[in-house]
Amino acid sequence: MKHAYAVILAGGSGERFWPLSTKARPKQFISLFGGRPLLSLAVERLHGLVPADRIFIITAERLVEDTAAAAWNVPRANIIGEPCKRDTAPAIAVACGLVRQRDPDGIVCILTADQLMSDVETFRLTLSDSIKVAAREEVIVTMGIQPDYAATGFGYIEAGDALETRTVTLFHKARRFVEKPDAYTAARYVESGKYYWNAGMFIWKTGTMRKALGEHAPELAQLCDGVAEAGSPDDLDALLRRAYPPLRAISIDYAVMEHAQNIVMARGSFGWDDVGSWPSVAGHFSADLDGNVVIGSCEQLEAQNNIVVSENRLTALIGVRGLVVVQSENATLICPRDRAEEVKKLLRRIAERPDGEKYV
Secondary structure (H helix, E strand, O other): OOOEEEEEEEOOOOHHHOOOOOOOOOHHHOOOOOOOOHHHHHHHOOOOOOOHHHEEEEEEHHHHHHHHHHOOOOOHHHEEEEOOOOOHHHHHHHHHHHHHHHOOOOEEEEEEOOOEEOOHHHHHHHHHHHHHHHHHOOOEEEEEEOOOOOOOOOOEEEEEEEEOOOOOOOEEEEEEEEOOOOHHHHHHHHHHOOEEEEEEEEEEEHHHHHHHHHHHOHHHHHHHHHHHHOOOHHHHHHHHHHHOOOOOOOOHHHHHHOOOOOEEEEEEOOOEEOOOOHHHHHOOOOOOOOOOEEEEEEEEEOOEOOEEEEEEEEEEEEOOEOEEEEEOOOOEEEEEHHHHHHHHHHHHHHHOOOOHHHOO
């Protein structure tokens, strides 16, 4: 593990967690789970596997200070602010450059700041085995999660032949990545037993990813090289300010994963959840006898199967069922549970209001 580095991507906006999550306070800073921000939990999961001085966090420039506060044990110099949002592929190119500068033989673990794993020890074992496989072979390792329902909000990985890796974790050749399917297609994927949720985590040697970027995204390979050659934090900051604005916004799946032929998939079974919407939050809390999940203060009369988040005020429900009710400091969301995914659509309308900026 002496060449292992972790890079946590923490630039997401968490729009589906509105109104608790906003541009100024995105999802990774929400402390609903265990009383600590999701970003703090992401750092804690690496304890005993990757030391804090080998953890980098890439976030939005405006969130650097809040990120440093949530990830207090990560060196401040290891927290990098992007000058503008360009999706995951440019951030990953920067990550590879940062590790190449520190260690040419470095193995990069790309992780996210806003997911939960209920079985942390199994996650560490899976990550450790993935590092070993990436160190031995010229492969890109990705993590696939065995689906337990036909989710339409996740991308999928089609698993091919099993590989002999001499590890506890099982590995397969990754045949292809597919985007978020409709309900019928998702059901067929789950029934087949060949498809896994794409968890958005990747492990590779820096040289392996640099080669892939050179073949499939030359402009990002150039960015990676520039970061590796940056002589100081000021040089890096100047490079990012100059290089980022002209870049196209593109995910690593589109830029590399859908084209590369050397991808293997680790089968993850560690209770993964990207907690991407309010209904998904309910699974991490106990419901009352009427099926209501309450975080904070709520009084209800003949109300059933609701999700209520009301930490700083009392919310009262009478005779309603199947609602999501979220109170924040300056906004309240009320919607049916089965329409909670439409929050992003609502946010676009709110942003168009003359005073919309203060709400989103």
